[in-house]
Amino acid sequence: MRLLAPALGSLKAPVALVEPPCAPCAQGLAYSVIRAEQVLLLRAKRSNDQLWSAEQILKASTCGAVLLWQTHARADALLRLLLAARSSTSLLFVFRPIREASDASLAELRVAVRPAEEGVNADIIKRKGPKFEGDLTVNVRPGAALMSARARSRRAVLPFEIEARATGDAFA
Structure with missing residues (x-):
């Protein structure tokens, strides 16, 4: 989230989080310059419902960005999302x-x-x-927990993949 925070914080429209791995923290969002009242949290038990929700948000173009966490996405479902994103003004990020x-x-x-x-x-x-x-290293501001006098010990973090779509002169 800290990697995407500058882009998400500059959006005027809401940001939809579809099935994030954990609930967003208001203080963490504020630290990342994302207004908590701008965030929509969508929870759906089934993968099909998550994909359908993201697709409908993209088709409606009511959000500035859609962030979708998927563990098992079929190729045809990703194609439908891509087609919806291409006709939308919303940014789309899929975390897998x-x-x-x-x-x-x-x-x-x-x-x-x-x-x-x-x-x-x-x-x-x-x-x-x-x-x-070549190598690409992005410096991100440390998280609020790392800035604390009682900083947590460094935990093992699993890597993830971001899929994005191109929009005009920027990428999403």
């Missing part, structure tokens, strides 16, 4: 486990994100244009 990185996807941009000492390492799995060669 790193083990899904080798699966085929029609996403225009795929990034594998892993924790690093300085922030995060981003591996460009897929993008338009020539293959990206």
